[in-house]
Amino acid sequence: MKKAIYIALLGCAVMTATSCNKFLDRKPEGALTEEEAIKNDADLQALLNGSYSDYSNKVQNGKYTWIEDLLGDQANGSLYTGDDGEIFKRKTSIFGDYKNGMYTDLYRPAYVGNNVLANIEKATTSRNSIEGQAYFLRALSHFDAVRMWAQPWGFTADNSHPGIVLRLQTAITPGERNTVKEVYESIIADLKKADDLLGDQVTLGSPSKWAAKAYLARVYFLQNDFANAFTYADQVIKSNKFQYDASYANRFSIGLSKEIIFGFKFIDNNLYPGSELRNRYRSDVGFSAQGRFHITDIFYTAATTAGDVRGTAWYSKTLVPGYNVLTKYNKNNFDMPLIGFTEIKLIRAEAGAETGAANLATAITDINEILTRAYGGTSKNLATNAVVATVISTTRRERELELIGEGNRIQEIKRIGARSGTNVDRRGGRWNCPGLALQFPISEQAANASFKMNTEGGCD
Secondary structure, eight states: OHHHHHHHHHHHTTSOHHHHHTGGGSOOTTOOOTTTTOOSHHHHHHHHHHHHHHHHHHTTTTHHHHHHHHHSSSBOOTTOOHHHHHHHTTOOOSOOHHHHHHHHHHHHHHHHHHHHHHTGGGOOTTHHHHHHHHHHHHHHHHHHHHHHHSOOTTSSTTOOSBOOOOOOSSSOOOOOOOBHHHHHHHHHHHHHHHHHHSOSOOBTTBOOHHHHHHHHHHHHHHTTOHHHHHHHHHHHHHTTOOOOOSSGGGTTSSSOOSOEEEEEOOBTTTBOTTHHHHHHHOOSSSOOSTTSOBBOHHHHHHHTOTTOHHHHHHEESTTTTTOOEEOTTOSSOOOEEEEEHHHHHHHHHHHHHHTOHHHHHHHHHHHHHHHHHHHTSSTTOOOTTOOHHHHHHHHHHHHHHHTTTTTOHHHHHHHHHHHHSOOOOTTOOOTTOGGGSOOOOHHHHHHOTTOOOOOOOOOO
């Protein structure tokens, strides 16, 4: 009975009451029997393609990014109400359809990946690619969930603190939270399998081995494992498959970006990625103070220094009178990058500085490339003999400036805190305060009374 309740609640988190009444009468999404659908390579790939679309439309359409930015310290959230206000105040509860719906949606790619892996013997000529994609999707599901619903890597010395439920089987059943250590070990194992199995052809909308390596660099970086982060970032950069965009306008464009390592392609009449980015961040049409991203005066001043091209490319103080707004997403449609070349360069720069003299020159070169592009010349570049501390602080600053409105800042607040115990949150919160981990939906505890919910209490 508990299992049935759990499945119903998990699905109904994003359904209306009427549709919930019918939920138990049909199989969960993705639960296709062998006889019905999964017979060959084409069927398995179709299942994966559907999951990409689902993930693009329901999680990484900007919804995940928006929640991250609400938790961060760049947004002026004084007018946020409802779910937005609760998340911004870092005092989430079992309620809140916005985050609870996303929690359900996050696990769907993992479930599809598990279903594909359970039927992988039916694949023939494309088996490696199909299997690699399944591991990649499962890793992304768990990585997204653990970053949002658990305290970060380094919260405890041995990372034995509660993470999320690892879902590595096709059955949807109640579970206990695995430790953060166990979750990260599973994510890394899946991404390494994806790296081994996937090909090196880069196609927007489908992962390559370079996407798996890029995510490994990101995962290791959030663990402050700089040696491994440097290694994987270095491999991606040295593939020579990616390069800086000629214009800052190209990162979110249709077909113009050369930076995208993994993301989703705009396909007219089929796939319109980034819809929630336009709903929440767009500032040239339909702007409303409530429920939109407007930037604090402190960050706006730092981001629009004289000579920085990004200041004019991505911000406006006059477009919406009274608000500092982002213009990065002021387009009707665009391809949706999830991980790109600039971020990998920033990872290699900071990781290089952290790993000693052998990689310091590479780190300085990397950050100077970013500075040269931002200022249209070398006037702000670091000296070739810059000390480690300067390289790290400069790289962290440039990371914040480059990835504005991309959900990066809250992860940095937690990562830097775990690295050194330093609180860099401009809102005055501790890097390890309870409110930086979202509260789980009540469906988890309803299905399993021993499920450990997160501590509530904000970050005051």
